Amino acid sequence: MAEQLTGAEALIRSLEYEGVEVVFGMPGGAILPAYDPLLDSSIRHVLARHEQGAGHMASGYAHATGRVGVAVVTSGPAATNILTALQDAYMDSVPMVVVSGQVATTAIGNDAFQEAHTWGMSMPATKHNELVTSADEIPDLIREAFHLASTGRKGPVLIDIPKDVLGATMTWHRPGEVRLPGYRPAVKGHPKQVKAAVDLIERSERPVFYVGGGVVAAGATEELQRFAEMIHVPMVTTLMARGAFPDSNPLNLGMPGMHGTYTATTALQRSDLLITLGARFDDRITGDVKQFAPEAKVIHVDIDPAEIGKIRFADVPIVGDAKIVLEQLIAQTERGGPQPNRDAWFAAINEWRTTHPLSYEQDPDGPIQQQYVIEELQRLTGGDATIVAGVGQHQMWTSQFWRFEEPRRWINSGGLGTMGYAVPAAIGAKAGRPEDVVFAIDGDGCFQMTGSELITAAVENIPIKVAVMNNASLGMVKQWQNLFYDGRLSQTALSPTVPDFVKFAEACGCVGLRADRPSEVAGVIEQALAINDRPVLIEFTCDPEAMVFPMVPAGGSNDDIILSREDLA
């Protein structure tokens, strides 16, 4: 006889069927029925302190593992709280499934307690969403959600389930084949376009790879390395692609764009061919689009056809999965002709590299520079750490100064720029890869948004490490006020002493450490690295006046790079 389950039991079983090992969430009225069978499930539940945190944890988990991150929350305020995390994941193509409770179908539309129109509100913030109307649909809709989240251009999917649907009885059935007649993501590039791309590369004197997060999402880093070395072409790796190609490889010119290296930004600008892989010509990369890479033809490989031609015309559009298209490009190149001599191009690049390296100065008696902390972290961990950043100056410096060698060890909020991302995302990353050292590098402004998730880390025994770069300000906003608002500082000062981050960490069940002087930096990092049974927070008292350079002002041309304070005079 067929097994009778409640909708809630069917939900948990469906999640188990997807191989879910951990969900991040918080219970509440409408989702209550689902939390009962969860008690009997093999799935671990990490109890977040705020639903936004649960969402970013799922995102961090997905980034670190490449698998679908899952969050479970209740209706109303819980659903609105997790919207930020959904939009964040949507912008960065992070595979996530969020299950939200909803008021009973009989109450929907009546302004019931904790009712919100979750389906409508999450529609533009998700790849897809569904309101479940019958318990029978649950297995198939959960299967569909995981399929959509993890295929094609990855992204978040929300499943909203009313309380009475969770309580209803259904006959259990394993989910069938996903039936979505309108969803057919292309995987393989068109052979004609692949050939056109290889022909174009063979005729190009100044090509550069423009590599985005799609390469990491596709797991295409080995193919990229093979292809880049095969044709010996330099590359830039965007904020979302740091780690897609080793920084130790001289072909990697680093991050391009608003705060990119001079060499990476200028290489795009002077190039005659952009080999674009899983990148989307974001305004933080291009600056003024009309003046961006004016002499370059464009090969644009993306799994999402809508990205091709959205911002910049593609001479050779290739819709497909980056890994498979790279294999096609390698095979086609093997049949093709020789690469032209590009000595002059490399000479120019090496010249920029020598004359305009990333630089900073750490005065041994002066305030701590964040770049110094990042370099010391790198030295003392041997680079073997997963780095999770918030948004702002500390994020840009981390992307600039950390030497990334492998994918999925760099996690941050790129497209949406969500302050407060680091701590919860680090928890998710550590939950997914417990053997790894996971270091959140956060700003004091960011930390104060979601720092309460340290409690989650401590209570759930997820021993992350957090470096709070305390410059007592909303540093990046202050930098803009200094540069573009005549130094009129408006609401960007934070207290240098409140909160006391060390006491805050201790109150949350974590170890709190502090370094006020450069000479103390290495010592506290070593102390933190020696503690593995609890989360650790280190507060670094940093220079409040430091600014991130290079910088291309928003909307400006990438030809006009501000290299330092002296350039401003």
Added chain:
Amino acid sequence: MKHVIAVIVENKPGVLARVSSMFARRGFNIHSLTVGPTEDDTMSRMTVVVDGPEMEQIIKQLYKLVHTVKVTEFEPGTAIEREIMLVRVNADAKRRGEILDAARVWEARAVDVGVATITFEVTGPPERLADFLQLMNSYGIVSLAKSGRIALPRDQKSNKKQLKSA
């Protein structure tokens, strides 16, 4: 310039909201949008008339919606396009005959006659409706209800441009 596109979507609750939300979010202008059943009851047909130059993006963004199955843009003149409208015009006893004569030429059906107004039903290509409206303007239009456009390609395969998702 106005473009006419046919969007075949899965016949599921909320699909109209998905399409209109996408248009709003991306800043695309909808001139008119109609939705109704098709020969296949699992599918609905939307006919969307849009302004603006971003046709390629509009079509690609429509395809990104999971419930969109097929998008077709009609080249000018390759589709049968129809609208329907109800228009109530001032028609006192003095001018009633004149108005009815004009309406006959346009094949407009008088569907309601009051003391001082006549209501016409007009069906046809959009231009014809526009011309009739212009004519009736001189008598004074009291109220107007207009459907959006519906369209089907003419039965000549070479005349339509189909854009496949991949």
